[in-house]
Amino acid sequence: MANPYAIVAITKHGVETARNLHAQLPGSDLYYMSKFAQGDEAEKGIQLFEGSVKLILPDLFQRYTGIIQFISLGAVVRMIAPILKDKKTDPGVVVVDDRAQFAISVLSGHLGGANELTRVIAELIGATPVITTASDVQKTIPVDMFGRQFGWQIESFEHATPVSAAVVNEEPVVIVQEAGERNWWNYDKPLPTHFRVVDSTVEAVALRAEWQWNAALVITHRLLSEQEESVLLRNGVLYRPKNIVLGIGCNRGTAFEEIEAVVNETLQELQFSRKSVRNIASIDLKKDEAGLLALCETHGWGFTTYTPEELNQVALANPSETVFKYTGAYGVSEPAALLSAEATEWVLEKRKSGNVTISVALVPNGVPVALPIGGATT
Incomplete structure (x- = not known):
């Protein structure tokens, strides 16, 4: 795979917008049905296909990190359902309607990068981005993406789902930061009061006695002791900064x-x-x-x-x-x-x-x- 993104279209109007997007989006390959060929496909490296797009999707899922489809949302959901594997490995999927009014983040919004790709596509083609991920909508911490811009690595996904629920439901969450970049809060509003940031695991444990936090985000380069893990990772996610x-x-x-x-x-x-x-x-x-x-x-x-x-x-x-x-x-x-x-x-x-x-x-x-x-x- 030379490029990370695949653009797929199956209608006349979709092909026109897809060609326009392909010209503007670096790192993209374009696929559309051969009946819409315009004669310059070989010159521009555009791939033509026959039959149902469903036949080429399994291969695209293996080869690309992001797939943009100019196809109806319902059809896309039915086609990709049998080939989905895991949120950590599935590519980001974005759907654009035939009139290019909306760009919709459908799959792997965070780890697969579909949410950010949706924003980029919407800006390029003049569409309205549609993102439904709770943390994006609420402008809060995306647990499975926290610190990714700095290269932080999640140690385990075991509790990512319940911790994410605590974050978006505005339950008390302690953020233990012993290392790593501090400028991770990039929203144009103060850090919500249901978050508390402390500098050590010792402070986090002490805080629990006076402020019953329900989940923890732990950022450290240290190997945690068994006692630390039992308290902080019972419902917590551990991040490894590159320091x-x-x-x-x-x-x-x-x-x-x-x-x-x-x-x-x-x-x-x-x-x-x-x-x-x-x-x-x-x-x-x-x-x-x-x-x-x-x-x-x-x-x-x-x-x-x-x-x-x-x-x-x-x-x-x-x-x-x-x-x-x-x-x-x-x-x-x-x-x-x-x-x-x-x-x-x-x-x-x-x-x-x-x-x-x-x-x-x-x-x-x-x-x-x-x-x-x-x-x-x-």
């Missing part, structure tokens, strides 16, 4: 498996989630290091490198003459971690294991990292 930077130095040719083992051991000791790792940082001499590249590719992490001169701008308590002799920098993992995270201190300054040296820094966000309930981290 961990791993500074790594290694000997040339160090195997991917050895580097990954050091990373896993380090994160486990710190009680940090691997899902919150944003990127690896190192010296530019390592920009082609196979083990580091494989690590980033395996986990979908970014890879940032710095020149020795850039690394030497960071003051180190224990600069290494040996490292300087071979690299031109007095340290690799420590300064790379701080520079990439734009931090002033490390969570872990340096740990050497075999052929690997690792440092850990957190992207600053002004949110204090709390200790777990019932215990302390080291």
Whole structure:
């Protein structure tokens, strides 16, 4: 699949509007019935088909993240019903009426992106967007999309539905934010009073005694203790922000498996989630290091490198003459971690294991990292 969106039309008027939309919507492929061919389809990469559109929909569902159909809503519902699988994997589906008066978000409004696609389409063709998702209508937090613009990852969908119900029904909801971007409320109104934002799990538990919250949204890079999970995730959703930077130095040719083992051991000791790792940082001499590249590719992490001169701008308590002799920098993992995270201190300054040296820094966000309930981290 070269493009994310498929536009499908089966009527004369629908084809005209679909062609117009296709010309304006980047990343779109256009499909319509061959009887409406205008002779320029091959030149413009337009796909023609014979027979019922129902025959090509299963393939489109597999190949595209968004499907825009110039077909009646009822017909679309009947055609897609047998091929629906899961809200996490089904593409977003948008329906546009034959006169292009309305663009309607039909399926996967949040995770599939249909709601946002509906708004874009409506603006491009001059239609009225129709979105019925409660959180969008009420201008409140979409639980299954919370923090997605920042790259936050939901740990589990187990309680997403009941927590979403609590949000839209304006029941008391506590938002525990130990990490991550703070500018997630983008509506032109104050945060509703049925939300309370606290900086730690300890505060959330204490708050429950005076304000009986019914659901929790927890944003942290920490691995929660069993006690924390039992209280906060009984009816809560856990989000992993991307705020961990791993500074790594290694000997040339160090195997991917050895580097990954050091990373896993380090994160486990710190009680940090691997899902919150944003990127690896190192010296530019390592920009082609196979083990580091494989690590980033395996986990979908970014890879940032710095020149020795850039690394030497960071003051180190224990600069290494040996490292300087071979690299031109007095340290690799420590300064790379701080520079990439734009931090002033490390969570872990340096740990050497075999052929690997690792440092850990957190992207600053002004949110204090709390200790777990019932215990302390080291």
